Amino acid sequence: MRTILVGIKRVIDYNVRVRVRPDGSGVVTDGVKMSINPFDEIALEEALRIRERGEADEVVAISLGPDDTQQQLRTALAMGADRAILVRTDPGVEPPVVARAMQKLVERESPIIVILGKQAIDDDCNQVGQMLAAFWDRPQATCASKIEIKGQTARVTREVDAGLETIEVDLPAVFTTDLRLNEPRYVKLPDIMKAKKKPLDVTDLAAIGVEATQRLKVLKYEPPPQRQKGVMVRDAAELVAALRQKGLV
Amino acid sequence: MNRILIVAEHAGGKLNAAVAKCVSCAASMADAEITIAVLAADGASVAQAAAAIAGVARVLLVDHPANEPALAAVLAPQVARLAEGHSHVFGPSTTFGKDLMPRVAALLDAPQVSDVMSVESAQRFRRPVYAGNAIVTVEAAAGRPIVATVRVASYQPAATAGSAAIEAVSLDIPLPTHTRFVSVTAARTDRPDLQTASRVVSGGRALGSAENFALIQRLADRIGAAIGASRAAVDAGYAPNELQVGQTGKIIAPELYIAIGISGAIQHLTGIKDARTIVAINKDAEAPIFEVADYGLVGDLFTLIPDLEKLL
Ligand SMILES: Cc1cc2nc3c(=O)[nH]c(=O)nc-3n(C[C@H](O)[C@H](O)[C@H](O)COP(=O)(O)OP(=O)(O)OC[C@H]3O[C@@H](n4cnc5c(N)ncnc54)[C@H](O)[C@@H]3O)c2cc1C
Ligand SMILES: Nc1ncnc2c1ncn2[C@@H]1O[C@H](COP(=O)(O)O)[C@@H](O)[C@H]1O
Numbered sequence: 001m002r003t004i005l006v007g008i009k010r011v012i013d014y015n016v017r018v019r020v021r022p023d024g025s026g027v028v029t030d031g032v033k034m035s036i037n038p039f040d041e042i043a044l045e046e047a048l049r050i051r052e053r054g055e056a057d058e059v060v061a062i063s064l065g066p067d068d069t070q071q072q073l074r075t076a077l078a079m080g081a082d083r084a085i086l087v088r089t090d091p092g093v094e095p096p097v098v099a100r101a102m103q104k105l106v107e108r109e110s111p112i113i114v115i116l117g118k119q120a121i122d123d124d125c126n127q128v129g130q131m132l133a134a135f136w137d138r139p140q141a142t143c144a145s146k147i148e149i150k151g152q153t154a155r156v157t158r159e160v161d162a163g164l165e166t167i168e169v170d171l172p173a174v175f176t177t178d179l180r181l182n183e184p185r186y187v188k189l190p191d192i193m194k195a196k197k198k199p200l201d202v203t204d205l206a207a208i209g210v211e212a213t214q215r216l217k218v219l220k221y222e223p224p225p226q227r228q229k230g231v232m233v234r235d236a237a238e239l240v241a242a243l244r245q246k247g248l249v
Numbered sequence: 250m251n252r253i254l255i256v257a258e259h260a261g262g263k264l265n266a267a268v269a270k271c272v273s274c275a276a277s278m279a280d281a282e283i284t285i286a287v288l289a290a291d292g293a294s295v296a297q298a299a300a301a302i303a304g305v306a307r308v309l310l311v312d313h314p315a316n317e318p319a320l321a322a323v324l325a326p327q328v329a330r331l332a333e334g335h336s337h338v339f340g341p342s343t344t345f346g347k348d349l350m351p352r353v354a355a356l357l358d359a360p361q362v363s364d365v366m367s368v369e370s371a372q373r374f375r376r377p378v379y380a381g382n383a384i385v386t387v388e389a390a391a392g393r394p395i396v397a398t399v400r401v402a403s404y405q406p407a408a409t410a411g412s413a414a415i416e417a418v419s420l421d422i423p424l425p426t427h428t429r430f431v432s433v434t435a436a437r438t439d440r441p442d443l444q445t446a447s448r449v450v451s452g453g454r455a456l457g458s459a460e461n462f463a464l465i466q467r468l469a470d471r472i473g474a475a476i477g478a479s480r481a482a483v484d485a486g487y488a489p490n491e492l493q494v495g496q497t498g499k500i501i502a503p504e505l506y507i508a509i510g511i512s513g514a515i516q517h518l519t520g521i522k523d524a525r526t527i528v529a530i531n532k533d534a535e536a537p538i539f540e541v542a543d544y545g546l547v548g549d550l551f552t553l554i555p556d557l558e559k560l561l
Contacts, residue, residue: 017515018382027383095351096360119497124378125363127351130321134355139322139428142348145490155431159490160344161444161499162260166431167320173427179497180484215360215393219386224377227522230543236556239528239546248448248505248526249472249561 002056003109004047007102007116007128008076008084009037010069014121024220036072039117041079042177045184046147047115048080055149056112058082062105064089064098070200077195078187088204089212095123097205097212099131104208106136111172113154118143118176129176139169143178250280251371254335256328256353257287257299258319258345264298266445267341267399269406274399275339276304276407277368284309285413286331288324290317296415303410309418321349322428327420329356332394336371342398342500343444354396360389364400376400380496381519401444402502402523443492446475447504449524451494454481455510455532455550462487464554465509471561477501479511495520510550513538 012018012027013035019028036044047059061076061084063069073084087101106114119126126142133140141147141156145164148155149171158165159178205212233239243249253275258265268285275283285299288311296310309331315323328349332338338353340346342364354361366384367375373388374397389395443449450472452465462482469476478488480495494501496516502523509530511517518541521527529542532549539545546553 012379014516018379020383027379094360096355096358099355121496122379124380124496125361126347127354127361127363130348130351131355133322134325134352137425139425140348140352141428142321143344158344160433161491163434163489163491165318165433168429168431170427178490179480180490215390216362216387217390219373219388221378222384222386224381224384224522227527227541229540230527230545232539232545232547234546235548236546236553236560239544240557240560242544243505243526243528246526 001058003111004050004056004059005102005105005109005111005114006040006044006047006059006061006076006081007114008040008044008061008063008072009117009120010034010063010065010072011037011120011122014038020221020223024222026221034068034071036075037117037120039119039121039177041184042179042181043115043117044076044079044081045182046177047113049182050113050147050149060085060109062102063087064093064101066091070202073200074195075187077198077200078191079185080191081198083199083201085201085203087208088202093212094214094216095125095127096131096215097210098128099135101205101208101210102128102132103135104210106132113172114174116174116176118178129174133174136174139173140176141167141169141173142176144175145178145180147175147181250282251278251337252282252335253278253284253337253339254332255283255285256338256340256346256349257285257295258341258343259287259289259292259295262294264295265341265343266406267343267401268299269302269409270401270404271339271341271399272302272304272407273404274365274368275337278371282306284335286328287311288313288316288327290314300413300415301409301411303408305411305413307413308415310415311418311420313424315424318430318433319345320428320430321352323424324349325352325356326422326424328353330420330422331418332357336394338394338396340398342400346398350396350398357394357396359394359396362387362389362395362397365397366400366403377519380515381522382515400500402500440469441473441475443475443477443494444499444501448472448474449477449501449503449505450474450507450509451477451479451511452482452488452509453479453511454485456482456487459487464550468554468558471558474505474507479517508538508542509554511538512536513541
């Protein structure tokens with residue numbers, strides 16, 4: 001069985017205007033819409049396409065998070081994943097712990113590919129994929145905008161500061177997605193019904209033998225400094241005059 | 250004593266400007282002793298540039314044919330070895346650093362603090378989360394190394410005044426061959442670089458086509474600015490990916506940022522927060538970009554850009 005593991009993180013929806021709690025203990029989450037991390041939707045879409053091309057046999061959605069994460073895993077199943085695994089944790093487990101847990105699932109599932117997002121839009125860490133690749137001692141191709149499977153290897157185009165870089169890696173390997181890899185499909189109603197019957201295993205960190213070590217304590221959350229709203233100018237001439245006066249042009 | 254190792258990013262024999270900013274970040278820690286690691290195929294010129302950065306105590310040069318072009322899987326075990334005896338390992342928060350540093354952290358069994366915007370102490374750092382909607386102060390447990398990427402837009406480059414000793418090092422460790430470089434599309438170099446430019450003109454979805462995006466290029470050329478773009482403009486193919494500004498693109502801090510036909514989504518704004526002056530041109534007076542703009546101009550970009558060109 002050629003398996004692809006896909007990371008699915010439950011995060012505050014990207015459309016929500018995130019606000020810091022007045023006491024600085026975190027951000028407001030009450031009544032806030034939660035979704036699949038957008039980069040993980042792209043990861044899942046890519047895995048489904050690889051399976052649909054006949055280059056893999058099954059797609060398994062994996063997540064670490066609180067019980068409610070089952071909602072996002074059900075959505076992943078409705079999108080087309082074959083089964084899902086939830087490793088129950090408190091919210092906010094650190095990237096090294098996530099990567100260790102994924103490494104355990106990798107040992108169990110022996111995937112040919114693991115696809116994660118390049119970053120989770122809550123912690124904005126951009127770490128887990130690279131850490132998993134290191135623990136597993138396998139190649140990584142981060143920020144992928146194109147993935148071609150060629151037998152035992154893959155060719156991946158990456159979005160880098162200079163432009164686009166292409167690398168070749170031996171499989172198995174870890175890929176992380178960038179925005180332009182694909183456009184995720186919409187979930188159809190009948191698929192939501194079908195997804196209810198697909199297997200969703202729930203386990204926890206202790207059961208897979210990983211400790212939830214905390215090495216970075218968050219001491220406080222603060223709102224960012226706000227920029228002052230400036231002035232409106234009437235036309236191009238007034239704008240250029242203002243910029244000239246400030247020595248900006 | 251805090252012994253900080255900084256991994257040098259470089260290409261074509263040139264040290265990346267982000268490295269001197271990492272030095273500024275490291276130097277803001279008390280009792281910092283700063284070492285720069287240059288991993289290259291033939292890194293003499295890069296090592297010399299690194300040695301000239303003020304505040305650098307020494308430069309370690311590891312020449313190996315496998316080191317260029319840079320591949321995280323190849324560099325990580327070497328950096329992890331060089332990190333022995335250091336309390337911190339820093340890299341720039343560029344695509345190079347973001348790719349490499351977590352792999353190093355994993356090999357060191359160390360935590361990583363991504364996008365450090367200020368150093369509060371050897372253990373405490375501030376960094377943005379939620380697309381910059383919140384700033385957290387984190388404290389790393391004592392007793393093991395700390396890996397960090399430096400949010401380069403938060404720092405000025407350290408001066409070039411020093412003359413640190415350069416030490417050639419050969420590391421006797423096996424390097425993986427499972428990852429191979431194929432090619433890279435070189436960006437145009439006749440324009441100022443988006444990440445270091447003092448002026449940036451950015452275009453959004455409103456440009457409507459790659460042909461129209463040339464309007465942005467013309468205006469940028471007129472004032473010697475770099476070009477940027479919103480995600481929508483890049484997705485639509487009006488501009489190449491390396492020009493995307495924002496949460497998941499480049500975080501920049503120019504003196505002047507001119508946003509044209511960009512609505513001002515939070516993911517875009519997080520990339521320009523540190524700009525000294527923001528100018529917004531948009532036909533919708535209610536566009537969120539005006540909330541952060543120092544100068545706002547409501548109108549049609551297709552008439553306003555030609556107007557500006559005439560005046561500049
Ligand atoms: C996970 C994730 C990450 C993202 N990362 C980024 C990122 O890094 N960078 C980024 O930019 N976005 C990012 N986005 C996308 C972001 O949410 C917005 O969709 C995007 O920034 C919108 O681009 P835009 O302003 O060009 O387009 P729009 O929002 O469509 O705005 C176009 C603007 O042009 C104006 N306009 C139209 N015609 C004219 C005219 N003739 N003259 C003048 N004005 C006109 C309109 O009034 C409008 O305000 C991300 C989104 C997600 C989900
Ligand atoms: N708790 C989690 N559950 C599942 N996947 C995760 C989790 N945390 C991180 N990931 C994956 O790792 C990627 C990068 O996350 P991060 O390093 O936290 O920015 C995400 O896009 C996910 O694919």
